[in-house]
Amino acid sequence: MKKIIFAAIATLFVTTMSAQMSDKFMAAMQSKVGMVDSIRDANSLKDLAAAFERIGDAEKTQWLPYYYAALCEVNATNIEMTNGGAVDMGNHSDKTDPAADRAEGWLNKAEALSKDNSEIFVVKKMIATLRLMGDPMNRYMTYGPEGGQALETAKKLNPDNPRIYILEALDKYYTPEQFGGSKDESKQLFQEALKKYDTYKPESAIHPNWGRVLVNTMLAQMK
């Protein structure tokens, strides 16, 4: 009996320890993933990106931390550029390029761990847009189609990913009408995204599920 108890305790101890490991990962991630949607301050987002990077480096086999690191870096830079009063980010490739390089480095690590992932292609599109905005004059040729293609691939991999429609909607929203932008079409796309959220089930609590806040803010703005 004692032997059984000992064995049971030992087993329990081991399983608790391993659960502890992934619990530790889950816990660390969960506390941070929630912040991805709520933090709107560039510096805090950069801290968050670095924190995700550290988790990714330590775990080595998880794509999510690197994915979030890339996402936060892009978001941080977008906020930084627009807050600085440079709403047309056109002339700041000296700032946007290093950020895009960092984000791309992380996203490549994520992609190496998780191939053909719709979410990763969404961030690819975001990086392409960031690069394009650095010097639109000379870069539409390359990064316009590159971003479009990434989004197409994302759609092919998972047409129910709501974030694809958010990016399409944002493109429509911020493009001047003369260039093919349209507030009406943008609104439709945001609504489409909202519909997708209703049925979208993330794989786990730490899998990508961001964007809903943004859609609601944008739709409220458009009323």
Add this chain to the structure above:
Amino acid sequence: MTQFAVFMKKLLCVFHVFLPVFVFAQVTISGKVADKKGPLPDVSISLKDTYDGAITDSLGHFSFKTSEKGKFTLVVSSVGYKPFEEEITIEKTNLSYNIILKEAITEMKAVVVTAGTFEAGDKKRAGVVLTSLDIVTTASANADVTQALKTLPGAQQVGEQEGLFVRGGTAAETKIFIDGTLVNKFFYSSAPNISGYGRFSPFLFKGTVFSTGGYSALYGQALSAAVILESIDMPDRTTATLGLSVLGIDAGYQHVNKKKTVSWGADYNYTNLGLAYLVIKQKQDYFTYPGISEGHANFRIKTSKSGMLKYYSDYSFSNFGFREPSIDSIGYLNLFKLKNVFIYQNLSWKENLGPKWKVNMGVSYTNNQDHVDNRLQNSEYGDVSFFKNFYAEPTGIYFNSKAYVERKLRGLSAIRFGSEYNFSNDKGVFTGFLGTPTNYSVKENITALFAEGDVYITNGLAAKLGTRLEHSSTLDKFNMAPRISFAYKTGKSAQASVAYGIFYQTPEAKYLPSANPLTFLKATHYIAQYLVQSNQRVFRAEVYYKKYEELIKTGLISGRDAAINNNGSGDARGFEFFWRDKKTVKYLDYWISYTYLDTKRNYLNFPYETTPNFAAKHTASIVIKTFALPIKTGFNLSYTYSSGRPYYNIMWDGAKYYFSDKGFTPDYHNVSFSLNYVPSVGKQNPRSFVVYVVSINNIFNIKQTYGYEYSYNGARKEPIVPPSRMFVFIGAFFSFGTDRTQDAINNNL
């Protein structure tokens, strides 16, 4: 509940009670990160293999808590710095570190050796000057590469001849390279005093480097300048194109496979100036309007992740014929007829062999055949015997190849070495007015070896050291040409560079073979440059001195002007400014260039040293572009000024050459305007795309005099002027399956 279960629960409780103890036993690790210059923000600090770490704030401070215990590695990293690692032991006490990072030499920060060079293309590294869209939206350029380069400092506004006359050099001193290999007949064959256009569309190229001196040892056989064109790699998508204009029609198809690893395409165009010449009166009376029938074919294959095989070919047939009043015999006409058949093939391959080695190879073949008929006729178009009459069939067969490898060294430093081989056979039949055909053939083999090193001493100081060894089979001589340049960063976006180099080229084929032993022509360049480049703005100032030695001198040998020796010499000095600004005024892009040139030379049949007729003291250009969104139209304007150029007539008095007349042409002014209407701007992802173009060259109909032409006896002189003062072009270009709208607009934003 069994006893066992109760026990387990209690045990778990024990764990849960103890767990927070571990969590609370935290240690703070803090410190400061700096480099030689001061604190560094945004540096990432982490404990290897844990989640713990931080990034530094704007003052370089960092601080984080960790509950880890034992030996760990503290990793400190920041882009542009060498990574820093330290083994640390975490116990109970808080830890503090002062970390100094060392700068790594990186492409982002390092200075670029730029003396003498204008680099264009969408590269991350600064230096963008002209893209292919810049070229087609430069009003005076008519979508011609070299015409657009003439709006940059260094080049002269020579309109009576094709080619680039750079810093006191002749057009033959500028060589053009596509994907590394020399292009022998870049321009369409033309009549005397009418400039020929370039054969190659600006859309073929992703990068244009215009080097007005001091260029790399990879390039030779050019005393003055090198235009280095790099063709585009893989097109973005499959497209079909159609163009209609007052000058002709073109159609093409370009296929790209889904994986973007293979593409092929072909196009055909037919150009005929007849319609335009009916409306725009030409100086010449054409009996055959200039017509060009031309086909292109290409393929590109991605041979690996980094490798690319590219093929491009051009087949063209062109002809024209006109009569104009003879300058030699009043009341008589001079007939000029030209037929040209041209074949060009270029194959290039580049590949990375491992992380350190890179291979570049290219071969090109050109076959160019002209049939030229020049005769004097009476007013009834009957032939009249005259000593200037001739019929010639010059044929040029050219084969060029170049191969080199690059080995990356520490940091950004690298060495490159390789060889180049140029074969040319200029042959043909020349029938003078006496009617006896003479066959000639000049074969030349130039073999070259070159080596070059990029040495990055720090991010702020770099050097390029190279040398080139050449052998010419016709001259049976060797030359060795060293090239050295340095660049030093003087500020965040400013740098100063200097360059020195010796440049050789063999005499032009028309002076070969020679009864007298000849040698290489030689030029030595000394250049100093100051460059400030920030986003959307470029300022460049350059001063130079160029010394010419061993230029060809000619004399009259059995009635023909022929090379006698290499005793010619000369020099050129000057300064140049360039300013481009896309930032100050929204939607407006403009550049201004100014060139001051002081040059003299004694070459060919010059009686003594003088300023040649292709050199103006002052040259300036202003190019302005803007795009009006509401009307979807781009407006482009350019103004070019050049002070009067010298003209002269050189005659033979029986013993020596002398200037029978000398003077300066009036100043040259040209205002050109073009507009592009892009109706598909409003559509998102249109299936087809169309651009309407109207361009007017010399809009104010200003009289432009390039020089003077003299009758054989020097008794009459007539101004050399463009065939028509003003020229208007109207066209529409359709593209299916692609969207170039954004290119057209954003080029102008």
